[in-house]
Amino acid sequence: MGLAVTVAVLLAATPTFVTRGDVTPEVGLRREAEAAWTALEARYVQEAGGVPAKPPASIVLQRGAALTPQRNGQGRPGLVELRQNTPGVLDERLRLALRHELAHQLLWWACPQSSEDRLFHEAFAVAVSGELPSWKEGPYLSLSRAASELAVAPEVDTPRARRALARLLNESTGFPPALSRRLRQCQDGARWASPLSIDELAGVGVREARPATVVVSRHSGEVLLSEGDVRRALPYGSVLKPFLYVAGAEHPTLPPRPGVPEWACGAGLPAKVDARTALLRSCNGYFLDWEARGSAPRAFGAWGPVLAAVGLTGLPEDMAEATGLRSTLAVSPWGVAQAYRLLAEARPDVVALLADNAARGTLAELPASKSLVGVATKTGTVRDAASRPQFGWIAAVDPDLVAVVVRPGAMPRQFADEVPKALARARKQAGLEAARVQVLGLLPPGDVEARCSGAGFALVEGVPRAGAETWAPLASLTQRGAAVCLGAPWRVRFPGGPEEGRDYAGVFITSEPPPYRPPPGVPTTPSAMKARRGSDFVFRTTRLQYAAGVVSAEDVTLTGEARVALARVVAHNEQHGHSRHPGRPVCDTTHCQAFRGTVRVRSEDAKALGLAPLKWRKWLTFSQGGEEPWRQARPRAEVERLLGRGLVSLRFEAGRVHYLRAETDGDATFDTARSVPCDLLRSGLKLPSCPRTASFNGESLMFEGRGRGHGEGLDVEAAKAAGSRSDAILEEAYGQ
Secondary structure, three states: OOHHHHHHHHHHOOOOEEEOOOOOOHHHHHHHHHHHHHHHHHHHHHHHOOOOOOOOOOEEEEEOOOOOOOOOEEEEOOEEEEOOOOOOOOOHHHHHHHHHHHHHHHHHHHOHHHOOOHHHHHHHHHHHOOOHHHHOOOOOOOHHHHHHHHHHOOOOOOHHHHHHHHHHHOOOOOOOHHHHHHHHHHHHOOOOOOOOOHHHHHOOOOOOOOOEEEEEEOOOOOEEEEEOOOOOOEOOOOOOHHHHHHHOOOOOOEOOOOOOHHHOOOOOOOOOEOHHHHHHHOOHHHHHHHHHOOOOOOOOHHHHHHHHHOOOOOOOOOHHHHOOOOOOOOEOHHHHHHHHHHHHHHOHHHHHHHOOHHHHOOOOOOOOOHHHOOOEEEEEEEEOOOOOEEEEEEEEEOOOEEEEEEEEOOOHHHOOOHHHHHHHHHOOOOOOOEEEEEEOOOOOHHHOEEEEOOEEEEEEOOEEEEOOOOOEEHHHHOOOOOEEEEOOOEEEEOOOOOOOOEEEOOEEEEOOOOOOOOOOOOOOOHHHHHHHHOOOEEEEEEHHHHHHHHHHHHOOOOOHHHHHHHHHHHHHHHOOHHHOOOOOOEEOOOOOOOOOOOOOOOHHHHHHHHOOOOOOOOOOOEEOEEEEEEEEEEEHHHHHHHHOOOEEEEEEEOOEEEEEEEEEEOOEEEEEEEEEEHHHHHHHHOOOEOOOEEEEEOOEEEEEEEEEEOOOOEEHHHHHHHOOOHHHHHHHHHOO
């Protein structure tokens, strides 16, 4: 039905409102009634999918002389009685009562088959009248207690019953699904076979969900394991309480309140409960009382934008909603995993606290507790109106991984053993531990920009700050902490690089290296000085991602056992970077191992990281190698800037360049012999490999050689041609 047609039908279906002169002003009252009816009927059409064919009768609006003090309105078909405390004033209380009673009138007209269903009538009236927010005020009411109070209430339209009813209705985001289904039944003219039940209204047995498990890397952020619909948003229970903890400016110590169900946090609760104990025990009462003191964070504080960015369906209005006691909000297992990844980066102290959960928290004294030692965990349970578990959550963080396990209809303690199993399944892929590399050191730090196509955050002393959605200087993102991109890799660009930038799946920090001074007499270039100094930026990813990136930078076409061999060397060197940069991570230039960002991992890379560590305890050199001849000239002045003036001859042997220089001492001229590593000359002159010969040709030198690289250690081209297994290739390159 088109909008214009719908509006015309609605206007035609508005009843005639008759006033008696005892509620004033009469004109204002009729206008309020007409506006309310139009809004109510529009809601009916939206949910039921059509307009009733029967035209409405007139409705009398009058003062309710016999209303009890607890009632502001009442009615029967065709009649609404209202309380007006001040003649001539249509206050909000009266207007609310008018809307509530007109909702009943609409159902008597549009859905006569439901006229005896008191719960359906009252639930619809409470849901559409605009009164739901007012019922949230007052002490927290659990879902199960609300269902119990409603079940024993003699009337469903008393204030106490309405408060319980509102608690059930507030469990839904948007219009309650149970009421939508019943309104469609009204419009279809179906027989009202059974009245609306409390369980149906609360969603018991209606929400369908399947087990879901997701594991992501703390370092690269990649999803390593995904089972079930991990992107489906679900009510989350207590699993987000750590974000309330970190958002709090101060954490009070509070006395438990005996007999209050929300303070039922296990046996042996101390007389004074601090926030750490409350977090491990998942004490709802602590968080509710913290809010009552007025010092608790609202809407997760600085972490609210993080949770919203990873899919939380809204920010909580109060602590009951934030702690999942009222299940109106939802978030996906994937979103929870991403949020915990950032939490682990920002607050390692909180991760250390949660690592005690298996010993003295909600997962203590279980058969699975021993296998969770050292793993930070947080549980959450979503209950239905009968206090039965709808969803159980466990979030887990170990040094390399974040896992989130959700099981419908189960308590977390019932499936705690699934967490170590999920972590073990993810770890079937080797190389998931952290690798750190100094990156982009040849560039001025101010020239490097980054952006995140997911949700980018810069950590400022452990507090997340949303990064710009457009390109931003990487130095500013990492100025006071780590820069983390959730749900996607960082894209990094710089002058002279690819216009679209490079992907970096991992975490950036700023770490200024110490000044570099070359040894006396060792020739160098400005570029070599930068490479040996290192970089202001340190990038963390997985060893597997790092090895794959280096191998692709060396030879993107490399396959088979030769690729396996090189990947093993690269991973080995990442752990021996101290020989290149003492006390610092390996760098991304040819001084160490070239790394140009994240690439797709190949099966050979994964195989290499799963093999035994190499036996050598030193840096292992490698180069492209090969036998392709090359011949290149360089100006004599450029060569002498590296080796010194008065160059007489050069020869190359065993990875070194031996040369003679003519020097003078007074009137005497003599030749001095010197020797430096050949790679200093190769890199300084940007030659393809270490030359085999050099000849003088006037003001230039002609260098000739074969292959690519410094020619030491593993020869990649030779490895390609060998056709051997990686062990044999490495033995050939580095000896026994």
